[in-house]
Amino acid sequence: MRNSLIKFFLPVLFIILSGCICSYLSRKYPESFALEVTNGIDIERKDASVFVNITMIKEKHPDFNPGAFVIIENGKEQASQKLSIDDKNEEMVFLADFYPKETKKLTVRYAKQGNKKREYTKRTQSILSIKSKGKWEGNKYKGGTFKDTNYLKVPAEHTDHSEFIRFEGPGWESDKVGYRLYLDWRNGTDIFGKKVTDLILQNVGQDGFESYHEMSPWGMDILKVGDALGIGAVGIWENGKVERVSKTDGLICEILADGPVHSLLRIKYLGWKTNSGKYDLTSRLSITAGSRLTKHDITINKDIDNLCTGIVKSEGVDILKSEDKESGWSYLATYGNQSIIGDKLGMAVLYKNEDKVEISEDELNDVVVLDPKEGTLTYYFLAAWEQEAEGIKSEEEFINYLEKIIKELDSPLSIEIM
Numbered sequence: 128m129r130n131s132l133i134k135f136f137l138p139v140l141f142i143i144l145s146g147c148i149c150s151y152l153s154r155k156y157p158e159s160f161a162l163e164v165t166n167g168i169d170i171e172r173k174d175a176s177v178f179v180n181i182t183m184i185k186e187k188h189p190d191f192n193p194g195a196f197v198i199i200e201n202g203k204e205q206a207s208q209k210l211s212i213d214d215k216n217e218e219m220v221f222l223a224d225f226y227p228k229e230t231k232k233l234t235v236r237y238a239k240q241g242n243k244k245r246e247y248t249k250r251t252q253s254i255l256s257i258k259s260k261g262k263w264e265g266n267k268y269k270g271g272t273f274k275d276t277n278y279l280k281v282p283a284e285h286t287d288h289s290e291f292i293r294f295e296g297p298g299w300e301s302d303k304v305g306y307r308l309y310l311d312w313r314n315g316t317d318i319f320g321k322k323v324t325d326l327i328l329q330n331v332g333q334d335g336f337e338s339y340h341e342m343s344p345w346g347m348d349i350l351k352v353g354d355a356l357g358i359g360a361v362g363i364w365e366n367g368k369v370e371r372v373s374k375t376d377g378l379i380c381e382i383l384a385d386g387p388v389h390s391l392l393r394i395k396y397l398g399w400k401t402n403s404g405k406y407d408l409t410s411r412l413s414i415t416a417g418s419r420l421t422k423h424d425i426t427i428n429k430d431i432d433n434l435c436t437g438i439v440k441s442e443g444v445d446i447l448k449s450e451d452k453e454s455g456w457s458y459l460a461t462y463g464n465q466s467i468i469g470d471k472l473g474m475a476v477l478y479k480n481e482d483k484v485e486i487s488e489d490e491l492n493d494v495v496v497l498d499p500k501e502g503t504l505t506y507y508f509l510a511a512w513e514q515e516a517e518g519i520k521s522e523e524e525f526i527n528y529l530e531k532i533i534k535e536l537d538s539p540l541s542i543e544i545m
Contacts, residue, residue, distance in 0.1 A: 149202050155243060156197055156236035160188050161545035163232050166225035168538040170531060174222050174417025176389070178210075179542055181217040184235075187544050193217060195243040199234040206247035208386040212393075212411070220389045222416060225540075250302045250416030253382050253390035254328045255279055256293035263291075273333065279310075281378040287311045293332045294339060297380055297392050299412060300328050303419045304510055308360070308394070308412070310380055314372040315357035315439075318474075320349035320466065320512035342468070349466040349512055350474075355439035355491040358474050359423055359508025361410060363401050364435040364496045368489040372408065374400040389415050404429065419509040420477075420532070427502050432484065434504060437494035438474045441465035445522060446493060449529070452480060455537040458529050459486060459495050462522045471513040473525040477536065478506045507536075 162179065166172050184191045198205040198221045207221035223231055254275060261271025263284045268291035285291055287309065296310035298319070305319030305328055319339065321327060327345040332338060339348045355369075356362060362369040376398030384391040391413040399406045411424040425434070437459070444463030451457070460475035476495060482504060484496040497504055511519040511528065519525050 149199070152197055152199065152204065152236055156195065156238050158188075158190065158239060159234055159236045160184075160191075161232055161234055163230055163543040163545060164223060164225075165230040165541040165543075166228060167541055168534055169227045170534060171227055172225040172535060172540075174415075175225055175535075175540060176415040176418070177221050177223055177540060177542065179219045179544070181209075181219060182215075184219070184544055190239045192237050192239055192241070193219065195241050196235055196237040197245060199236060200231065204245075205233075206250075206387050206416075207245075208247075208384070208388050210384055210386070210389055210391065212383060212391070220415075222388060247387040249326060249387045251300065251386060251388065251390040251414055252326050252328060253297065253299040253385050253392045253414075254293075255297045255380055255382055255392070256332075258291050258293075277382040279380045281310060281380065285311060287313055294328075297382070297394075297412075298328045298331070299390050299392060299414050299421070300326060301414045301416055301418055302326070303417065303515065304512070305331075306358075306412075306414075306421055306510075309352070309357075310378060310394070312371075312373040313352070313354070314360055314362075315352040315355060316360045316508070317348060317352050317357050318350040318472075318510045318512070319346060320472075320510075320514060321346045322514050322516065324516050340467075346512075346514065347468075349468065349472060350439070350510075351467050352439055353491070356437050358438055358510060359421060359436055359476055359506070361408070361423070361425060362435050362437075363403070363431070364433045364484075364487070364494065365402050367487075369435060369437065369492050369494060370401055372396050372399050376400075383411075384413070387416070389413060406431070419511055420507045421509065422505065422507050425499065425504040427499060427504075430502070432498040433496055434499055435494050435496045436476050436478075436506060436508070437492040438476060440488070440491055440493060447475075447522075447526060447529070448486065449533060455480060456533050457483070458533060459493060460525070460529060461493065462525045466512060471520065473511040473519060473522075473528075474509070475529055476506060476508045477529075477532065482506070 198207045210218045256273045258271035296308045298307040302324040362371045379395040394410045396408045407428040409426045447460040449457040458477045462473040466472040482497045513520045
C-alpha cells in the first residue's frame, strides 16, 4: 500500500514542483520567444549541442539580454550558457536530446536588464594552472604552489618538464574524456582516459607533477605522445614530414569559457618559424558536455595550403578511413591496443573533404594534410578508451560510432528563431 502511494504521489509532486519552478522563472525572466530545433536525419541524437548566434536572436528580438536567460523544454529548465569568443562572436549554447527526424519547440525566457546567473551541474571544464611564490632556476621552476589563471604569456624560461604549468599545459574535459596540450616546443596533444563521469582535472597533478601517469580511481594519462603530434595537434607538412609548432616568438594561452555545457581555450602562436616562412597562428580548442569531440578552430595570417594534423603511430593497430566522398566530413582513425597500458583505444581526426589535400604519413604520425580557406580551418579530434564508463570496447563499435558522428556533422541541427 505504501509503495503504491509513493508511486502515485511522486509524479504529482514532480508536476507541482515543475509548475512552481516555471512560475518562478516567468517572474524572473518575463520576456520570451520560441526556438524550433530540428534533427533532420534518421538517427537519435543524445546531448546534441545547440548553438544559437546572439546577433541573429537580436535581429528578431532586439531587447534580448544574453546576461539573463533560461531555456525551457516541456516545462523543464535545461542547462545553458553564454559563450563569448569576442564582442562580435557571442552564442547561446545548450543541450537537447532528439529522436530521429524530431523537431523540438523550446522557450527562451529572458530579462531585459541585469545579469542573472543560474547554477547547473558542471559537465565540462578548461583549466590553466601555473605556479606562483616560487622562482626560476634556469629552465626549472622551484617551489611555489599551483594557482588557476585565465591568461598566461608563457615565460621565456619555460620548456618541457619545467614544472611550472600543472600537467604541462592547458587541459579541457567533458564527462567523457579529458585532453591536455603541451604548452612548449612539443605542442602535442595528450589524452586523459576517464573511468568516471565526474570532472577530474581540478585534482590532476596536484599531488605530484607526473602522478597522472599512474592508474588512479578516476583513470590516467593514456597516450604516449613522444615526438609526435599526439592526437589532433596542428603542424605543417613539409618535405614529407610533420613540422610541429616548435619555434615561436611567443605563446599566449587564454581560457575563454569554463562552463557547465561548453568549455573553450585559445592559444596564440606568435611568429611561428617554419622552413617555408613565419606565421601567426591562433588555435581554439573546445569541448561540449556528453561528447568526446574536441573542436579545433584555426586561423593563420598568411595563405598556406599545407597545414596538417594527425595521430601518433602505434604498432599493430588498424588504420581506419571513411569512404571518399565529394562533400561533407570524413575521418582518419586508428583502433587497437595502443593506450600506454596496452588496452584498447580509438583515436580519430575528422575533417571537411573540401579541405583535404592528401592522407599521408611520416615516421611518427598518420597524417591528413589540409588547405585552410581564407586563413581559417576547422576540424575535430576524439579519443575513445575501453575503460570509460560505458566505453567503446571493439573496433566494430568504434567504426559505428565514427559513422554516426560523420552523419551528425554532415547534417547539423536546423534552428529557427520564432
